[in-house]
Amino acid sequence: xxxxxxxxxxxGPAQFQLTNAILGREEFSKAVTGIxxxxxxxxxxxxxxxxxxxxxxxxxxxxxxAKRKMELKRSKCLCVPGPHALLVAFDLEQISLNDIQxxxxxxxxxxxxxxRHCMVLLAYEGPLEGGALDDRVLRSDWHLKELVQxxxxxxxxxxxxxxxxxxxxxxxxxxxxxxxxxxGSFLSGRTFQRxxxxxxxxxxxxxxxRAAEMERAGEELEQRFSGEELQRQRxxxxxxxGAEIRAEAEMDNGWLRTSLARGLGTGLAVGxxxxxxxxxxxxxxxxxxxxxxxxxVGGAAGGAAQxxxxxxxxxxxxxARLNFNSIFINRFFPSAPLVEPEWAAIVYVxxxxxxxQLTTPVPRTV
Numbered sequence: 093x094x095x096x097x098x099x100x101x102x103x104g105p106a107q108f109q110l111t112n113a114i115l116g117r118e119e120f121s122k123a124v125t126g127i128x129x130x131x132x133x134x135x136x137x138x139x140x141x142x143x144x145x146x147x148x149x150x151x152x153x154x155x156x157x158a159k160r161k162m163e164l165k166r167s168k169c170l171c172v173p174g175p176h177a178l179l180v181a182f183d184l185e186q187i188s189l190n191d192i193q194x195x196x197x198x199x200x201x202x203x204x205x206x207x208r209h210c211m212v213l214l215a216y217e218g219p220l221e222g223g224a225l226d227d228r229v230l231r232s233d234w235h236l237k238e239l240v241q242x243x244x245x246x247x248x249x250x251x252x253x254x255x256x257x258x259x260x261x262x263x264x265x266x267x268x269x270x271x272x273x274x275x276g277s278f279l280s281g282r283t284f285q286r287x288x289x290x291x292x293x294x295x296x297x298x299x300x301x302r303a304a305e306m307e308r309a310g311e312e313l314e315q316r317f318s319g320e321e322l323q324r325q326r327x328x329x330x331x332x333x334g335a336e337i338r339a340e341a342e343m344d345n346g347w348l349r350t351s352l353a354r355g356l357g358t359g360l361a362v363g364x365x366x367x368x369x370x371x372x373x374x375x376x377x378x379x380x381x382x383x384x385x386x387x388x389v390g391g392a393a394g395g396a397a398q399x400x401x402x403x404x405x406x407x408x409x410x411x412a413r414l415n416f417n418s419i420f421i422n423r424f425f426p427s428a429p430l431v432e433p434e435w436a437a438i439v440y441v442x443x444x445x446x447x448x449q450l451t452t453p454v455p456r457t458v
Contacts (some may be wrong), residue, residue: 094141098175103151106215107181112254126152129169136160145170169342172288174278184214193240209279212247290347298337
């Protein structure tokens with residue numbers, strides 16, 4: 093079973109350093125202190141399959157409140173049916189009195205029951221052995237002690253160097269113990285349920301849209317294979333396409349599109365109203381003119397988030413329009429003529445299907 097970890101943070105790079113530490117690779121460079129849109133990465137932690145979901149920092153001022161709410165919804169879609177753990181990341185050397193209010197912000201965004209799924213993660217640059225760090229967390233720094241207590245006393249200190257994996261097993265045990273103590277369930281609630289429903293509906297819509305394409309791929313496999321080998325190749329194909337469709341549905345679905353439309357509508361309405369008020373000094377004609385201008389500006393601001401959404405979709409999965417069937421056939425069956433080499437996906441099967449990795453050549457930007 094995949095362990096779903098939703099990572100959140102206040103300011104700075106702590107949550108991105110934590111993501112690197114969990115995945116055991118540099119998914120984010122040291123220069124990254126925030127991201128504009130939610131994203132999901134998968135990997136292994138001490139041999140356990142994990143999915144790590146990152147959203148914008150809680151305190152960041154680089155995005156609007158409307159955009160923050162949109163990305164909060166997207167982060168919930170990326171970890172449906174719900175995260176097993178909420179990891180709240182801080183820099184051990186930069187804990188402030190402000191951070192003591194973090195539990196209130198977390199419960200506001202994820203519900204009153206979320207705290208039992210939370211653990212404080214503290215980024216530290218230095219030796220992790222010995223009891224000095226534990227003594228500091230639990231006794232010396234009163235504001236740090238209070239912060240940890242508000243999250244049920246659960247915490248873990250991790251190294252800022254993602255190559256240092258000496259405490260990976262200990263961290264995984266803490267997370268699994270927290271999950272087990274909560275009955276082995278994941279965090280759920282009304283919004284997570286709505287996110288799951290929207291993702292499933294979008295998956296069904298995409299499958300209907302791609303039905304003919306998938307049928308042609310099945311026929312091509314039947315021409316090449318038979319018996320048990322045909323069944324095996326169908327399983328691989330179904331798994332890869334299913335993962336691709338799921339990733340696309342998590343990134344863009346009816347719930348998110350509705351939120352975007354509301355933001356656009358609100359921008360139009362508020363912009364038009366403010367424009368009309370400014371234009372009132374010019375008389376009725378000025379109200380009309382400035383109202384139109386204000387509406388256009390407000391609408392553009394309300395819809396600007398779509399640009400980031402479109403760009404991020406390319407990072408998570410190749411678009412359905414890239415003729416995935418040809419890519420799949422070309423990768424697994426070298427005798428087939430190459431089709432669309434510029435979009436050739438790399439599909440690696442190691443051992444059995446659950447370990448399958450799918451990546452896309454689209455350059456990654458943060």
